[in-house]
Amino acid sequence: MTRNHKILTSYWFILGLTILLLNDFVLKGLYGNWLTGKLSDFSGLFVFALFLTALYPKRKTNIFWLTGILFAFWKSTYSQPFIDSWNSLGLLNIYRTVDYTDLIALTVLPIAYFFDTNIENVRTFKIKPIY
16 A cells, blocks of 8 residues: 555554544534534545545645645635526535534644654554455
8 A cells, every 4th residue: 555545544543544434424414513514624624635645645635735725715605606506407405504613624624634744653544356
């Protein structure tokens, strides 16, 4: 397994992905409060940035900056024309809540960047392919 793909089998990445999926498919339906919203933002940014970095390791810095900028855009009212245009196509409607307190989740990006930088010291799951 290459260094870049080691991210995808690390305990922290798997934990972040598990939290994201559990939160989005179970907890939001049961509770649907501010905590589940913030949990999605934090875990989603962490997992998304690391996943893209595993795919495009040479663009790591750009990925983290662009992730932060696009997240801030998505959480602002400026993205509403895009959402309205997309929803008018009738394919798959998308929704989001404008909440500027969600921008606190951007603090997870430097942590994810540091995590990727020090991936050599991180424990990973040993995944053996089954044929």
